[in-house]
Amino acid sequence: MILVYVDEPSELTQQALAFAGGLGGPLHAFAAGVAVPVEGVETLYVAEGDAFASYAPAAIAQAIVELVERLSPAAVVAAGTERGNEVLAHVAAKLDLPFSANCVAATAGDPFLVTRVRWGGSLLEEAHLHGPVKLLTVQPHVVAAEERTGKPAIAAFTPVLSDPDRLVRVAERVAAAAGGVSLADAKVVVSCGRGAGSPEGFGIIEELAGLLGGAVGCSRAVTMAGWRPHTDQVGQTGTKIAPDIYVACGISGATQHMAGCKGAKAILAVNTDPEAPILASADYAVIGDLHEVVPAISAEIRKAQAQKAGRG
Amino acid sequence: MRALVCVKRVPMTGGTIILTEDAQAIETLHLGFTISPHEECGVEEAVRLIEANGGESVVLTLGPPEAVEQLRDAMALGIDRAVHLVSDGEEWDAQATAGAIVEAIRADEAANGPFDLVFFGNESADAGNYQVGIRVAYALGLPVVTGLKGVAIDGGGVRCEQEVSGGRDVYVLSLPAVVTVLEGLNLPRYPSVPAKLRAQRKPVESSSPTRPSSKLEKVRLVVPEGQGKEAVILGHGPEAAPAVVEMLRQIGVAQ
Numbered sequence: 001m002i003l004v005y006v007d008e009p010s011e012l013t014q015q016a017l018a019f020a021g022g023l024g025g026p027l028h029a030f031a032a033g034v035a036v037p038v039e040g041v042e043t044l045y046v047a048e049g050d051a052f053a054s055y056a057p058a059a060i061a062q063a064i065v066e067l068v069e070r071l072s073p074a075a076v077v078a079a080g081t082e083r084g085n086e087v088l089a090h091v092a093a094k095l096d097l098p099f100s101a102n103c104v105a106a107t108a109g110d111p112f113l114v115t116r117v118r119w120g121g122s123l124l125e126e127a128h129l130h131g132p133v134k135l136l137t138v139q140p141h142v143v144a145a146e147e148r149t150g151k152p153a154i155a156a157f158t159p160v161l162s163d164p165d166r167l168v169r170v171a172e173r174v175a176a177a178a179g180g181v182s183l184a185d186a187k188v189v190v191s192c193g194r195g196a197g198s199p200e201g202f203g204i205i206e207e208l209a210g211l212l213g214g215a216v217g218c219s220r221a222v223t224m225a226g227w228r229p230h231t232d233q234v235g236q237t238g239t240k241i242a243p244d245i246y247v248a249c250g251i252s253g254a255t256q257h258m259a260g261c262k263g264a265k266a267i268l269a270v271n272t273d274p275e276a277p278i279l280a281s282a283d284y285a286v287i288g289d290l291h292e293v294v295p296a297i298s299a300e301i302r303k304a305q306a307q308k309a310g311r312g
Numbered sequence: 313m314r315a316l317v318c319v320k321r322v323p324m325t326g327g328t329i330i331l332t333e334d335a336q337a338i339e340t341l342h343l344g345f346t347i348s349p350h351e352e353c354g355v356e357e358a359v360r361l362i363e364a365n366g367g368e369s370v371v372l373t374l375g376p377p378e379a380v381e382q383l384r385d386a387m388a389l390g391i392d393r394a395v396h397l398v399s400d401g402e403e404w405d406a407q408a409t410a411g412a413i414v415e416a417i418r419a420d421e422a423a424n425g426p427f428d429l430v431f432f433g434n435e436s437a438d439a440g441n442y443q444v445g446i447r448v449a450y451a452l453g454l455p456v457v458t459g460l461k462g463v464a465i466d467g468g469g470v471r472c473e474q475e476v477s478g479g480r481d482v483y484v485l486s487l488p489a490v491v492t493v494l495e496g497l498n499l500p501r502y503p504s505v506p507a508k509l510r511a512q513r514k515p516v517e518s519s520s521p522t523r524p525s526s527k528l529e530k531v532r533l534v535v536p537e538g539q540g541k542e543a544v545i546l547g548h549g550p551e552a553a554p555a556v557v558e559m560l561r562q563i564g565v566a567q
Contacts, residue, residue, distance in 0.1 A: 055481070057458075058455075082434075082458070082459050082474075085435075085442040085443075086442070086446070086458050086459070089442055089443035089446040089447070090446055090450075092407075092443060092446075092447070093443070093446050093447045093449070093450035093451075094450065096407075097527075098405065098406075098407055098527035098528040099406070099441075099443055099528070100528055101435075101440065101441055101442045101443065102440060102442075111529070113531075115534075117440065118438055118439055118440055118533070119325065119329070119437065119438060119440070120437075120440070121536070122325070122329055122536070123329050123338070123533055123534070123535060123536070124533065124534040124535075124536055125439075125530055125531075125532075125533055125534075126530075126531040126532050126533075126534060127528055127529055127530050127531055128528075128529040128531060129527075129528055129529075130527040130528070130529065131527060164453070164455065167455050167485070168455045168456065168457055168483060168485065169483070170481045170482065170483060171482050171483060171484050172481075172482040173476075173478075173479055173480070173481055173482070174473075174479050174480040174481075174482060175478065175479040176478060176479040176480070187565060188565050212560070212565055212566060214565075220349070223496075223499075224499075224500075226499055230495065230496030230499075231496070233495075233496070236349075236437065237349040237350060237437070237494070237495040237496075238495070238496070244563060244564070244565055245560065245563060245565055252327060253327050254325070254326055254327055255325045255326070255327065255328075255329060256325070256349075256437070265563075266563060268546075268556065268559070269543060274545075276327075277326075277327030277328060278327075279543045280541060280543075281541060282541065282543040283541060283543060283544065284543055284544050284545075284546050284556075284559055285543040285544070285545050285546065286545070286546050286547055286548070286549075286552040286556060287545060287547075287548045287549075288547075288548050288549035288550065288552065289549070292549055292550045293549065293550055293552060293553070295550075296550030296551075296552075296553035297553045297556050297557065299553065300553040300554055300556070300557045301557055301560075301566060304557060304566070304567060305567065308567060
């Protein structure tokens with residue numbers, strides 16, 4: 001059997017279930033605190049107790065350890081989210097087993113042959129995953145979710161927890177201040193690298209983003225220079241974006257950056273260098289100086305808006 | 313107060329990754345190296361912590377002989393001294409890495425007293441295993457919080473903040489503790505020339521642990537197929553603007 005940790009009824013959970021289904025053997029699921037709605041698994045094990053009132057990674061991991069000891073699954077699988085990776089790393093530490101994070105493929109056996117991402121997806125690693133129980137998470141948006149039907153049997157249990165398991169838990173949720181368009185959710189992102197020349201150089205980027213109702217992004221070099229806040233950074237160590245169009249101005253296309261914009265439906269690169277690596281990932285390109293091209297695009301949009309207003 | 317920060321030497325990959333012939337590693341002949349980005353913020357945070365509270369900061373790495381460069385970089389930012397676990401040049405899996413770090417922490421604590429806070433990056437830029445800090449915390453019997461964008465000492469405890477969808481999740485722990493941090497926690501300072509010179513004279517303690525066999529055993533690395541796109545050139549210079557706006561209209565983001 002395969003045990004899947006489901007933390008919320010999300011698309012990524014459905015992807016993890018589809019991945020786990022491909023490993024063979026009956027699927028069972030585990031949820032902490034509440035019976036997360038999930039279909040197409042035989043049993044949903046639900047850990048109960050006040051320790052699960054808010055997110056508590058060590059307590060959740062201990063509940064999984066208890067199930068592993070009781071059920072001896074061939075593998076424990078979770079979505080490769082921050083929390084999926086965290087909980088499975090706790091399980092791995094508790095059981096002293098290897099753990100393969102962010103897999104894109106796995107073939108069951110002993111060992112499992114897994115393919116996992118490195119460098120935020122710019123490189124893949126094929127590896128043998130050893131151990132009596134294989135622990136792995138599923139890289140988001142690589143495996144398609146499948147239609148699953150059939151209500152599972154619910155098996156509630158109260159795991160035995162130690163004091164250290166209860167120690168680390170979310171004590172408080174501070175709501176974010178309402179602001180403009182968030183980078184992660186924006187339909188349009190207009191982004192610039194060091195080529196902006198200065199913090200003020202982002203004026204033309206902000207203008208174009210504003211005209212398109214989008215958000216401003218930037219490269220890591222820009223945030224390290226202190227020109228823009230880290231919340232604007234697109235990349236492996238910044239925000240992962242998924243807009244309808246990503247307008248990347250003066251951005252060469254380093255792997256660190258591209259790991260953050262793989263989810264864009266289309267990429268328009270504005271670059272003086274027709275050989276820049278980003279052109280191999282872009283759908284459209286304008287070869288030219290961003291300081292001339294970007295204001296020209298803004299002017300063209302204004303002109304079109306004025307014509308429309310004139311007609312209206 | 314004593315703070316430890318664990319860092320990893322990683323190559324600066326640029327635009328294209330090229331592998332060695334045996335597909336076991338990235339060809340780094342023409343690449344520079346850096347401290348993995350999240351950990352750079354861990355270094356800065358450890359330095360600020362000791363500047364504010366007094367005490368000693370230590371940087372630790374498991375890496376090849378050349379990784380001493382990254383230890384010097386950390387000391388140029390203000391870390392007091394370094395511990396270098398010199399590796400054989402082979403890659404260590406996460407379990408083996410954590411094991412060696414635990415041994416080194418125990419040895420340092422036996423000689424110099426316990427660390428109050430141990431910093432890790434949330435995940436390394438290259439291997440991205442998401443687990444070394446957690447494994448070390450368990451072995452040392454310490455609480456661990458991961459993925460932090462805020463770390464504030466508050467009396468005998470530490471207030472930790474994670475960015476989550478819709479806000480920030482707050483954890484409050486007593487010390488000692490292990491924390492894993494993310495880039496954006498702070499903006500690391502640029503080292504001054506005198507600080508770089510001072511870093512050359514700060515102590516580095518070296519030892520060469522033996523690498524155990526890997527339980528997550530690398531078979532080979534593979535560069536994923538490129539998206540194979542050939543970008544449509546919409547034009548050159550500002551004259552391309554009408555073609556750009558037409559394209560934006562077609563995909564439905566401009567009127």
